Amino acid sequence: MxxxxxxxxxxxxxxxxxxxxxxxxxxxxxxxxxxxTATTCERQRQExxxxxxxxxxxxxxxxxxxxxxxxxxxxxxxxxxxxxSGPCYDAWCNDSCAERxxxxxxxxxxxxxxLDSCLRGLERDRRCGQETAPVDCDRLSRVLRAxxxxxxxxxxxxxxxxxxxxxYSELLPGNLGEETCGVIDTTCGVECDPGLRAxxxxxxxxxxxxxxxxxxxxxxxxxxxxxxxxxxxxxxxTSGA
Numbered sequence: 001m002x003x004x005x006x007x008x009x010x011x012x013x014x015x016x017x018x019x020x021x022x023x024x025x026x027x028x029x030x031x032x033x034x035x036x037t038a039t040t041c042e043r044q045r046q047e048x049x050x051x052x053x054x055x056x057x058x059x060x061x062x063x064x065x066x067x068x069x070x071x072x073x074x075x076x077x078x079x080x081x082x083x084x085s086g087p088c089y090d091a092w093c094n095d096s097c098a099e100r101x102x103x104x105x106x107x108x109x110x111x112x113x114x115l116d117s118c119l120r121g122l123e124r125d126r127r128c129g130q131e132t133a134p135v136d137c138d139r140l141s142r143v144l145r146a147x148x149x150x151x152x153x154x155x156x157x158x159x160x161x162x163x164x165x166x167x168y169s170e171l172l173p174g175n176l177g178e179e180t181c182g183v184i185d186t187t188c189g190v191e192c193d194p195g196l197r198a199x200x201x202x203x204x205x206x207x208x209x210x211x212x213x214x215x216x217x218x219x220x221x222x223x224x225x226x227x228x229x230x231x232x233x234x235x236x237x238t239s240g241a
Contacts, residue, residue: 027109029210030143030237032217036097043098048088056083102230104214104237106142115141117152128160136239143211143238147171174204176212180219180231188224211238 059082063075118137125131154167177200181192207215214237218230 028107030107030208030214031105032214033103033105035101035103036099037101038097038099039095040098041093041095044091044093045088048091049085052083052085052088059083100226100229102218102226102233104234106139106237107208107210108142110138110141111144111146111149112141113146113149114144114152117149117156120156121152124156124158124160130160139239143208144206145208148206171205173201175201176204176207176215177201180215183219183227184231187222187227207238 056079059079060076063079115137118135118140122131122135122137148171151167151171155164158164158167177197180200181197184190184192204212215231215234218227218234221227221230
């Protein structure tokens with residue numbers, strides 16, 4: 001079980017199918033798509049074929065054993081039934097989706113102020129030799145609140161020999177990490193990574209309402225693997241890396 005599924009890239013922090021639209025009062029919202037990547041029948045048939053191949057290999061190996069004392073042609077003819085995977089396609093199965101993939105598409109609406117402040121913050125970091133990782137300002141300008149622009153404007157103006165930590169003091173933490181980890185704990189039966197919990201709590205107030213709503217659609221996934229895939233897809237869509 002992957003206990004930590006996210007590594008949020010935040011500029012200047014101390015820590016380094018079918019589609020559904022999510023509400024966004026400011027414009028076009030983030031959308032979620034899901035695709036069935038494997039059905040129960042496909043899984044059942046694949047398992048049947050795998051078992052048939054194993055029986056076939058075992059039977060043929062026995063026929064090739066010189067100590068077996070059996071007539072080789074008769075032995076190989078006997079193996080034909082074990083090697084036949086045809087019945088795997090004849091068996092009835094109640095087809096349904098066994099595995100899904102998820103994708104989130106950020107809003108196509110760029111916040112110009114967030115984009116500009118992000119780019120100027122990056123330029124300041126490069127100028128000061130403090131750049132730590134690539135940051136996708138365009139993507140971040142589609143998923144972060146407008147309030148973040150003033151924070152990054154502050155950072156862009158900080159001299160190289162001073163800390164920009166005070167610029168983030170007004171971005172109050174929330175309980176997104178506690179909320180998300182509670183779902184992971186319940187659905188997957190494992191303890192959520194403490195670093196994940198702290199990082200999501202720290203950045204709760206950064207995300208736009210439609211982006212938070214998109215994340216919370218994952219919480220209703222009843223199967224652990226689907227939940228984790230959904231959360232990872234959200235991270236991919238919102239990551240600034």
